[in-house]
Amino acid sequence: xxxxxxxxxxxxxxxxxxxxxxxxxxxxxxxxxxxxxxxxxxxxxxxxxxxxxxxxxxxxxxxxxxxxxxxxxxxxxxxxxxxxxxxxxxxxxxxxxxxxxxxxxxxxxxxxxxxxxxxxxxxxxxxxxxxxxxxxxxxxxxxxxxxxxxxxxxxxxxxxxxxxxxxxxxxxxxxxxxxxxxxxxxxxxxxxxxxxxxxxxxxxxxxxxxxxxxxxxxxxxxxxxxxxxxxxxxxxxxxxxxxxxxxxxxxxxxxxxxxxxxxxxxxxxxxxxxxxxxxxxxxxxxxxxxxxxxxxxxxxxxxxxxxxxxxxxxxxxxxxxxxxxxxxxxxxxxxxxxxxxxxxxxxxxxxxxxxxxxxxxxxxxxxxxxxxxxxxxxxxxxxxxxxxxxxxxxxxxxxxxxxxxxxxxxxxxxxxxxxxxxxxxxxxxxxxxxxxxxxxxxxxxxxxxxxxxxxxxxxxxxxxxxxxxxxxxxxxxxxxxxxxxxxxxxxxxxxxxxxxxxxxxxxxxxxxxxxxxxxxxxxxxxxxxxxxxxxxxxxxxxxxxxxxxxxxxxxxxxxxxxxxxxxxxxxxxxxxxxxxxxxxxxxxxxxxxxxxxxxxxxxxxxxxxxxxxxxxxxxxxxxxxxxxxxxxxxxxxxxxxxxxxxxxxxxxxxxxxxxx
Numbered sequence: 001x002x003x004x005x006x007x008x009x010x011x012x013x014x015x016x017x018x019x020x021x022x023x024x025x026x027x028x029x030x031x032x033x034x035x036x037x038x039x040x041x042x043x044x045x046x047x048x049x050x051x052x053x054x055x056x057x058x059x060x061x062x063x064x065x066x067x068x069x070x071x072x073x074x075x076x077x078x079x080x081x082x083x084x085x086x087x088x089x090x091x092x093x094x095x096x097x098x099x100x101x102x103x104x105x106x107x108x109x110x111x112x113x114x115x116x117x118x119x120x121x122x123x124x125x126x127x128x129x130x131x132x133x134x135x136x137x138x139x140x141x142x143x144x145x146x147x148x149x150x151x152x153x154x155x156x157x158x159x160x161x162x163x164x165x166x167x168x169x170x171x172x173x174x175x176x177x178x179x180x181x182x183x184x185x186x187x188x189x190x191x192x193x194x195x196x197x198x199x200x201x202x203x204x205x206x207x208x209x210x211x212x213x214x215x216x217x218x219x220x221x222x223x224x225x226x227x228x229x230x231x232x233x234x235x236x237x238x239x240x241x242x243x244x245x246x247x248x249x250x251x252x253x254x255x256x257x258x259x260x261x262x263x264x265x266x267x268x269x270x271x272x273x274x275x276x277x278x279x280x281x282x283x284x285x286x287x288x289x290x291x292x293x294x295x296x297x298x299x300x301x302x303x304x305x306x307x308x309x310x311x312x313x314x315x316x317x318x319x320x321x322x323x324x325x326x327x328x329x330x331x332x333x334x335x336x337x338x339x340x341x342x343x344x345x346x347x348x349x350x351x352x353x354x355x356x357x358x359x360x361x362x363x364x365x366x367x368x369x370x371x372x373x374x375x376x377x378x379x380x381x382x383x384x385x386x387x388x389x390x391x392x393x394x395x396x397x398x399x400x401x402x403x404x405x406x407x408x409x410x411x412x413x414x415x416x417x418x419x420x421x422x423x424x425x426x427x428x429x430x431x432x433x434x435x436x437x438x439x440x441x442x443x444x445x446x447x448x449x450x451x452x453x454x455x456x457x458x459x460x461x462x463x464x465x466x467x468x469x470x471x472x473x474x475x476x477x478x479x480x481x482x483x484x485x486x487x488x489x490x491x492x493x494x495x496x497x498x499x500x501x502x503x504x505x506x507x508x509x510x511x512x513x514x515x516x517x518x519x520x521x522x523x524x525x526x527x528x529x530x531x532x533x534x535x536x537x538x539x540x541x542x543x544x545x546x547x548x549x550x551x552x553x554x555x556x557x558x559x560x561x562x563x564x565x566x567x568x569x570x571x572x573x574x575x576x577x578x579x580x581x582x583x584x585x586x587x588x589x590x591x592x593x594x595x596x597x598x599x600x601x602x603x604x605x606x607x608x609x610x611x612x613x614x615x616x617x618x619x620x621x622x623x624x625x626x627x628x629x630x631x632x633x634x635x636x637x638x639x640x641x642x643x644x645x646x647x648x649x650x651x652x653x654x655x656x657x658x659x660x
Contacts, residue, residue: 003223008058016061019049035081043073050120053228060228065236066120069113076108100264101254109246116239121184122285124400127370128184129235130217130286132192135205135366138176139352143167143321153308153322161310161318169303169323172362174204184370187231188214205366216366217289235286241395241402246274266436268447272429278593279395279402279423283375287390289365292373295382296340296363299333300326326360335379335417337363343372375399380419384601387608394599395423409458410552412600424597427454428590434567442572449565451621453590455558457597459617462494464510464659466603468543468553470495475541478503486520496529500539501546507532507539513657526660538660550604561620563588577634585626591619595654613656625649 023045030038047069056064082102122128146168153161179196181189195213202208205215214220220229250270256263304327311321344357349372351361380398383391397403397420407420434447462469473491477483483506494510497503508529509516515526523529526538533539542548569583596619602609630644 014052016064017050017052022046037079039077041075045071055228058227059230060232065234067117069115071113074110078106104251107248111244113242118237119234126285127373130289131182131184131370132188132214132216133182134180136178137174137364139172140175142171144170167321177202185233237285238282240280243277248272264438268434271431274428277423277425281393281396281400283391292365295334295336299329302327328360336377339377379417381416387605394421421599424593425456444570446568451563453621454560458555461556465540469540488520495541497541499534500542579632582629587624588621590621620652623651
């Protein structure tokens with residue numbers, strides 16, 4: 001059947017998209033005198049809403065995910081008017097002084113926001129997300145008839161046996177899969193129950209899938225590949241946080257040189273420090289049910305043929321069958337299997353044969369209930385899955401717990417169970433000085449701002465290689481043959497060869513993003529170097545060709561960027577109704593987390609994501625220089641005309657580039 005227009009109703013509000021907001025503001029002010037003011041301001045906002053998704057609107061809005069968002073802002077502000085030129089009555093009190101006004105402000109601010117998006121029923125019960133029901137698989141042994149000659153065996157007592165024409169255990173297979181719908185996602189359970197009711201039992205999980213049924217970790221297919229069918233479960237969980245701590249101190253004063261009232265300098269000086277910290281955690285919770293079967297029983301894949309078990313009659317004579325115990329390969333056991341098995345043994349669980357679970361029992365993941373599992377049973381490597389991840393995180397660990405210290409890259413590279421990834425924590429500091437000079441009717445504003453930006457993360461020493469590479473100064477010979485580099489290449493140029501592991505000749509050089517052939521001539525297409533290599537790919541000369549493991553030697557700390565940003569503006573009236581103005585300004589905009597934060601996993605699994613688009617961890621501030629000149633003329637009391645011309649130049653603008 002097809003969905004028709006008559007099956008649809010027009011609604012005037014998005015269904016299941018309710019929203020609840022709560023907020024508060026508390027301000028405490030204290031003024032010990034008329035010149036000092038102390039303010040303590042606190043803001044709090046809380047939002048809980050169902051997120052309307054376009055593919056859910058027609059038939060599945062009841063499964064819209066839920067978001068919870070909290071924001072707090074605390075501010076302490078001290079203002080002190082040391083002295084000023086007029087009193088509260090407007091009477092001049094400091095006309096004869098050089099400094100007619102002096103004040104300062106100290107402002108401390110802390111902000112934090114937290115967001116969580118989840119399935120509205122399951123929240124952080126991750127193993128409920130993809131649960132369809134309980135699938136109990138019946139495994140039976142496979143026996144093979146052996147008739148070709150005699151075979152020598154040693155039994156459990158050390159006695160030799162020469163046998164022929166016998167039946168031997170060769171392995172196990174699934175023979176029947178029973179199903180009981182779960183309570184976590186009723187619609188998914190009903191979907192699979194329909195196939196069992198109509199088509200009968202399945203022999204294997206793959207058999208059930210091929211017949212159209214759903215197993216744990218799967219969802220109902222989209223309608224027309226566009227819209228979610230009723231009961232389709234939202235399967236992702238995510239949370240994030242952002243924190244900002246800033247401190248600002250500024251002072252302002254007015255000067256009258258030579259005590260001339262018609263000449264005034266309004267001077268402002270200030271300093272600012274800002275620390276931002278942001279982190280996130282994203283988990284494809286429903287797909288955990290697809291991962292878990294791959295992580296259990298990996299150490300129980302074979303039978304132990306060195307320990308045959310003979311079937312005998314009452315007199316101890318061999319009958320016809322040889323069985324073998326399961327071979328336990330402890331080195332092949334996954335971290336998840338060990339943790340799960342430990343819990344099952346401690347809780348007294350039984351396996352599919354009704355026997356207590358042991359170190360050699362076959363675990364049927366789909367026969368277990370969601371509450372048996374916990375996310376900390378997985379190691380970080382198991383969830384990261386060799387670059388095809390079920391989880392991504394920074395500022396959290398792989399289980400979703402906040403990490404409040406900085407571990408560094410070495411800890412990530414060596415700790416396979418934990419793999420900590422630091423939160424993005426850039427530091428910005430600035431200082432500024434500005435003078436507003438009033439000379440009768442001429443107003444000049446001149447100032448300078450100094451900004452310091454530290455991305456506070458690891459970056460590659462060379463953006464074109466994740467392994468240490470050699471420069472011209474380090475390459476004196478190849479395979480015992482002396483190398484004479486072209487005079488046009490400098491000592492810091494990177495050397496490219498025909499074969500990274502076994503180089504025989506130099507095929508080119510690189511300086512930053514500029515490429516050169518083996519003679520030092522500039523080239524625009526680096527694929528020319530790739531064509532001269534044995535693999536058809538660009539081959540830098542590596543420091544250690546035999547060790548292509550990611551190490552901290554390939555990285556350096558972010559190089560702090562210091563910017564000097566001058567500004568000046570001039571304005572003066574040509575007459576009582578016209579004004580001329582001009583200005584020069586230099587502004588900087590620091591990169592956002594999405595543009596520049598690159599977690600360690602992006603480097604570690606780069607080989608699995610060669611064509612992906614990555615942020616640039618070395619991204620510097622975007623600097624814009626503006627020039628402006630203009631003229632304004634009043635026309636009567638209610639009209640006017642303004643003519644201006646402007647020019648702007650931007651450097652370090654954000655763009656997407658390809659790195660070979």
